[in-house]
Amino acid sequence: MSDIGTSYVRQQMAPPAPAPSSAVGATAWLRQNLFSSPLNTALTLVSALFIAWVVPPLLSFLVFDAVWTGENREACIVPEAGACWAFVKAKFSQFMYGRYPIEERWRVDLTGILLVAGLVPLAIPQVPYKRQNAIFTLAVFPVLAFILLYGGVFGLPTVETSLWGGLMLTLVIAIVGIATSLPLGVLLALGRRSQLPIIKTVSVVFIEFWRGVPLITVLFMASVMLPLFLPAGVNFDKLLRALIGVSLFSSAYMAEVVRGGLQAIPKGQYEAAMAVGLGYWQSMRLVILPQALKIVIPGIVNTLIGLFKDTSLVLIIGLFDLLAIVQSNFTDTNWAGPTTPITGYIFAASVFWIFCYGMSMYSRYMERRLDTGHRK
Template sequence: MTMANASPVFVRREMVAAQPAPPGATGATYWLRTKLFATPKDIVLTLLAIALIVYIVPGMIEWLFIHASWTGENRAACATIAQGGVLPDGQSGACWAFIGAKFQQFIFGRYPFDERWRPLLVMALFVILLIPMLLPKVPYKGWNALALFIILPIVAFFLLIGGSFGLPYVETPLWGGLMVTLILSFFGITVSLPFGIVLALGRRSELPVIKMLCVIFIEVIRGIPLITVLFMASVMLPLFLPDGWTFDKLLRALIGVSIFSSAYMAEVIRGGLQVIPKGQFEGADSLGLSYWQKMRLIILPQAIKLVIPGIVNTFIGLFKDTSLVSIIGMFDLLGIVTLNQSDANWSTPVTPVTGYVFAGFIFWLFCFGMSRYSAFMERHLDTAHQR
């Protein structure tokens, strides 16, 4: 058959329109069938999970809400069962009246009541600067970072401690509650990331002295618990200082927490650096970039993107570990909750449990927020699957 007798070739000039999903491949039924009841093992596990939820959740709801005491001025509000109800074990519900009465102490500690507008102002400034920093499309990230990590801590220092600009001086032993937890965690996060990067680069350095010093620092700090670091910073450090020299207790805690978290952050960053292919280093060298240009422009952006879960995991651990500052006589959120449980006016069997539930919920709220933002950033930076 000659080319003249060949059938004409049809060439489509436009894409085929999107077709609807096959019947039964969408909707709640499809999701249940594929996610929860796909295999016999999935069916058994799903039924066990449902049975566990049915067994636990109703009792929790009764204790937390239905039979809880919401208002009151002393332990009498929680010593009796609210709304006349009776729990299966005959105990009263949660004592939320205790949380309401002590709420400001849980947030500010013993910070003077008339001066609490100062930490509130610092919190407002922190939120105002943090939100645009977390949104990828907001411009001027460099100026935003400068205001958040450099200017805000300086302003917060003068606002919170006072003693200048006509503000009364408030000594740090009066600080406490969620305010101290946020200060310790924010300072630790801000310091640990850059110090961790420097330590990770130093551990991979080809200079023997730099590498040895970084390895010793990382391994020593990672080999001891945070309580030991805080104890050394608070109790042992003053023994080595000259007579008349002293450091504020909060400053000691900030230094101890930052040192501890920097060592762990260094290993997280080092893991990301080791994943980068050797070709990336060679390509940067072929462009004539200096060591710091190579790290800043090519290597570190890729390494940090790969270890975002590990970085956020370190941040979450640091946020929870701030409760250990009670070992040096400071009262963070958990410490101030525990301290107020000894108040005779609120001493009931349910008061400690209610306080711990409240503190646990606050910790969970912040940690869950960090984990969700981490997942968002992973999706945003996942260029390998973006089209």
């Protein structure tokens, strides 16, 4: 009897059975993300129909029917011609450098290489020597960049800022604005939360003033009105005035983003820093600000992306950034055509999107890396 009973008892563990096909793989992903409910199913179908309606003609215009080569507008005015990429190809160097002298453009290229050489090691956590990279990027590189781009020393011919333009000028304004608005915003946020009445009042007045006026007004005032208040014979470079205006304007918005992070830190963190004997600046540098800045990474990046896109407003004061230099080339009679303007705008939009999306992706990476919260 015992032999009969034991013959039905498994002596070894059965091999694990594969999961149902509806629970793993592409089918499970589709059911979970696109067809999980009647509403999601309807939205998925509507989105698919919209994509099928928009994408084919868009691809035809941008790729299949596009004109890729040509010497002038004649190549782009053929019947049913798509985007005139030949126009972008012919004007590409001007889009990148503006009116910077052709024989001196190697200086712009070298500046870009130095910027990448400083930023990439600083942005990758695994790369060592962070302190040295930070010193080079924040202290040495700005001096080298000014010497290379402006010249006037070491035998380099002077290139006036009125000749700067294109993507180069866009990056100059954006990088200077980003590099100055973040530390100024942190100081203003600390000042607004200060217990000293004078410091708090000055910070509040500064923030509310700059947030209360549009950037286009700030640029106009910096370019046109500021020289009226300066002594006779004293004048600032137009680009320098724009950089100051953009930096002060963006720092006010950055201050409110940082202040939100400071207010999110529990009071116990401040008390713990005081309990171990840290002074105000030590507690802010070692305890409070690292946590606050980690919390507001999305807000900081959102402000920086807005600043990068707002650089196109410098056209109002006669500076030709990427978008302005693209628009100015529409008047070239050699390339005047029905598809030239839309092609130029698509090119400019693509460049802006690449930089903005890159900043967004890096911020998401940093959020995941710095996420030390306890999840259930």
